[in-house]
């Protein structure tokens with residue numbers, strides 16, 4: 001028997017068909033576009049997620065020569081925070097507004113003003129443009145007729161799950177990213193919902209990530225090749241699932257993920273540590289656990305932007321060939337990855353990226369190295385923040401598309417000054433989703449037991465102390481770029497499309 005892990009990412013949906021030993025029997029991907037009508041806007045059509053998911057499931061089953069009946073359960077990992085507004089009939093009222101959409105600065109200031117200290121006290125997070133509540137308030141203000149028709153809001157993977165099993169749910173790890181959840185009590189916050197006129201009836205029932213919430217219905221079974229009646233488990237936020245899939249299930253463990261966004265995440269046993277709102281603090285996909293994380297909005301996205309803009313025909317391997325031969329500092333070139341604004345440590349929707357120090361001698365490989373270094377420096381800001389807060393970090397497990405490049409893995413070890421663990425057959429959050437289904441199906445007594453079987457380490461990359469020292473000096477210059485370019489970007493904002 002198999003379980004299916006569905007990772008509803010920003011660039012694509014990835015489906016993993018996994019057996020009882022944790023071996024991936026087949027994987028399939030279906031890509032979908034971002035809709036970016038204006039600078040700062042980022043949307044997707046929820047219908048594309050559903051068709052992409054059923055196509056990828058069908059392909060994965062075909063590749064493995066498996067029948068729908070061979071799948072015992074399915075679960076999900078989802079891009080976080082995206083607002084999907086549904087009408088009475090469960091139809092999306094507009095495109096989903098995604099986590100990397102930054103149109104809601106005004107609504108964030110309003111939330112801070114109305115809630116004051118209650119916001120951090122209840123939701124454990126500051127008001128950031130990417131979170132769901134500011135998006136709800138934006139729609140309420142700018143599209144009041146549409147908002148009046150809204151009966152439910154869900155997050156991206158919850159919409160796909162709803163189309164599979166016909167029921168509305170939201171798991172606690174994803175609900176934590178809405179800014180409407182009382183994170184400690186794991187319930188919708190009446191105080192927050194009432195303050196902004198959001199009826200609690202719009203908020204779906206909260207469940208644990210491993211909860212069985214329904215069965216595959218006939219229509220989706222027909223489209224995907226799954227058997228009707230297959231068990232459906234809630235699943236979790238992509239970062240919670242990334243953490244589960246990387247075995248981040250006890251204190252002292254940390255993860256770096258370079259997907260479209262970039263994340264540095266540390267396991268937390270309670271939600272009581274006060275980070276002063278500098279990092280995000282969310283419920284884990286494991287029961288009674290939490291994680292704290294810093295987010296670089298455009299991590300892998302900076303790299304894919306570089307590729308799509310300057311070498312669309314090249315593979316990442318071709319694009320980054322020669323980067324390993326260039327010493328730290330990329331020949332005096334610095335890049336800040338603020339292509340869509342930033343979250344950690346500068347919550348700033350207006351800032352944009354820069355190349356500082358371009359020289360006539362620079363080749364494409366220098367720019368590639370600078371992009372890699374700039375993304376990693378941005379992630380290092382989060383590592384430093386955790387260090388300053390006294391969080392124990394003995395090593396860091398690296399996942400996501402960025403972990404595919406050996407030079408980038410060594411660079412992470414050197415810049416963070418920490419051993420970096422590469423996983424064997426790294427599958428990112430999709431494996432965490434498959435683990436939630438495997439645990440939910442009762443294959444293992446706990447997520448930890450499942451992790452022992454499913455999560456295999458390939459190697460540990462040690463930092464090179466001389467390079468760590470060199471990077472410390474370059475990082476000090478990198479850190480100045482934000483304040484030196486902020487005023488310039490404020491002025492340039494008027495010229496953005």
Ligand SMILES: Nc1ncnc2c1ncn2[C@@H]1O[C@H](COP(=O)(O)OP(=O)(O)O)[C@@H](O)[C@H]1O
Pocket residue numbers: 009010011012258259260261299300301302303304316317400401402403404405408428
């Ligand atoms: N071989 C590679 N070398 C370097 N970076 C890569 C490679 N493959 C993918 N990436 C980076 O990883 C990103 C995609 O990561 P992924 O975890 O699949 O993203 P998401 O879950 O957000 O869709 C790309 O944007 C790219 O920057």
Ligand SMILES: O=C(CO)[C@@H](O)[C@H](O)COP(=O)(O)O
Pocket residue numbers: 009010011078079080081099100130177238239259260261262263280295
């Ligand atoms: O906004 C966040 C976390 O707060 C992002 O991490 C999204 O959840 C998207 O993830 P990827 O598509 O980059 O994996």
